[in-house]
Amino acid sequence: MMYGVNTGFGSLCTTIIPGEELQALQANLIRSHAVGTGPLVSAEIVRLMLATKIKALCQGFSAVEWSTVEALNALLDHDILPEVPSMGSLGASGDLAPLSHLTLVVMGEGRARVGAQSLTGAEALGLKGLQPIVLGPKEGLALINGTQFMLAHGLWLAVQTRRLSYLADVVASASIVGFDACSAPFDARIHAVRPHGGQTLVAARVRDFLQDSPAFVPIKDHIQDPYSFRCIPQVHGASNDVWAHVTDVMMREAESVTDNPTVFTDGGEVISAGNFHGQPLALALDYGKMALCEWGSISERRINQLCLGKRGLPAFLAHKPGTESGIMILQYSAASLVSRNKVLSHPSSTDSIDSSAGQEDHVSMGSIAAVHAVEVMERVWTILAMEWMAGTRALDHSGREAGPILSGLVDAYRTWVPAAKGDRVLADEIEITTQFLQSLPIEDEEFLCFELK
Structure with missing residues (x-):
């Protein structure tokens, strides 16, 4: 038998x-x-x-x-x-x-x-x-x-999240200058004394994106910035570190045999075991979708700060606040996506339902984590697009110089979406902006490289 x-x-x-x-x-x-x-x-x-x-x-x-x-x-x-x-x-x-x-x-x-x-x-x-x-x-x-359904989702997410994390730092950089945030929290010395790889990478990228920006300086009239700006390296960086782990799990699984029974031809043995169980992937995907959620959560908070009429910016980045609502409801829409992501980020792997008449009495629910993680990622792309819309409007209103790298990206964006001169329908602009961000080439080949360990 x-x-x-x-x-x-x-x-x-x-x-x-x-x-x-x-x-x-x-x-x-x-x-x-x-x-x-x-x-x-x-x-x-x-x-x-x-x-x-x-x-x-x-x-x-x-x-x-x-x-x-x-x-x-x-x-x-x-x-x-x-x-x-x-x-x-x-x-x-x-x-x-x-x-x-x-x-x-x-x-x-x-x-x-x-x-x-x-x-x-x-x-x-x-x-x-x-x-x-x-x-x-x-x-x-x-x-x-x-486990190939879970694994395929995990690999796809690993590739896309590397792009998303890079562009989240680009988008945040525009908001930093638009909000007149200071450069001190991105000082390399700060991250050398708390050497998490992700936050060190994010701080270095922001410094690179904003090099030669006269607005990106350590001392401002305001003493400190809100956490959504001051803690960009720590929050974005932690999500990067999570996805480095998730990617490692997925790459290891891609090298694995996960069907049952396993046939060992060298000794003529057929062993029935449990390599089909998706728990390693389920836990990783739950961890990963929570990390994805945080990119969106802090992004929405920056949108909100840009709407508050602070630091020389008009309320809701409107040209005529009151007569116009500007991006008031854009922030509502971003907040609704963040809330949806919070629900989807509830861990799937803590659930289990007995199946096959008790023979399969513990299951991983990793497939649910996988599907939810993809949806969370898609919503984060949309939130980042909304922040880019807000950040570039803030740059337009403030006249602050973002440096050659960011200024070049804003100029390219304006060929897709012209600068606002008043209230207009933003639904199509959100979709176009999402497409713009996803179309941007990434030159950091080392960051995009995957290695089997």
């Missing part, structure tokens, strides 16, 4: 399957487990699911035919992207439901996107001249028993 080869699954693991039903066992596993619901995950994440599943199978501990690996790789080669719902996994026995939707397509079932078309699995394969496969013993289990 060998689990997943000639037995049932989950709490049915003691049910022996006769030889003539072994092929049906694997196909039925995929069909019965494809129970996902909710919005489809993005094309980028589906590609990462395919790539990480292929890599895991290629480690050689999963007992699948090479032709099965080639069939998955063909989906990537031809950009046939299975339609994978975002909800349905508990993040413990592997990401069973989403990976079942992924696997259906190589069987010629389910649905996939090819370009702008949504096709059946059979149609998608046929369009590219591919044939469906028949799963052999254990192959269905190997294809769906793994």
Whole structure:
């Protein structure tokens, strides 16, 4: 008797399957487990699911035919992207439901996107001249028993968060000058005596972005700035440090074998264990989404400070306060996103629900953390866009010189969004500004580099 080869699954693991039903066992596993619901995950994440599943199978501990690996790789080669719902996994026995939707397509079932078309699995394969496969013993289990749904989200977030963190410092730099904040909190000596890597990096970047700005000086008429300005290195930096850890977890998982049972061909052993359990990813993703939330939280506080009519700025950055409301309600909108992120940042991994008749009695809920983390990140991008709108308006009103780097970025932005001359509809401007920030190239190649450890 060998689990997943000639037995049932989950709490049915003691049910022996006769030889003539072994092929049906694997196909039925995929069909019965494809129970996902909710919005489809993005094309980028589906590609990462395919790539990480292929890599895991290629480690050689999963007992699948090479032709099965080639069939998955063909989906990537031809950009046939299975339609994978975002909800349905508990993040413990592997990401069973989403990976079942992924696997259906190589069987010629389910649905996939090819370009702008949504096709059946059979149609998608046929369009590219591919044939469906028949799963052999254990192959269905190997294809769906793994953490690739959580992992794909984590890897995507790791890449995007590195960009977000860099641009959060760019955006904050504009607000620093717009608000006439002083440079003293960014002095390298301050961070040398509290040498957390993240805060040291953020302070150095802000100094770089604002070099040669005559407004970025240590002594001002006001003695101290509010925490949302004075503590940018500490808050942004802590989130950077969290995501360095999260990225390390994800990169290690990308090198791992996470299906069950594990086949050791050198000694002829098949060991049933628990590498499918997503707890390492769940905890990391919960930690990561809280760190993401903080970039948005402190950004909204800077927007609020820019609205208060302090330091030579008009109330709400309006040209005619009273007749005009300026960005008053922009701050409301940012606050609503911050509040939503706080709800989504509640840890998922502290929850567990008994499943499979008590056989799977502790689950990670890492898939929920993964989906929520992506939504939090998307909302943070929007909040940063709102701050950039506020910061650049503050620069326009104050006439303060931000230095050549920031001034060049503001000039580029004004080709996308002209300077305001009065009240106008801001909804489209928020979306355009988000696109502008996400389009900016990042020249810090060392910061964007990933290394396996």
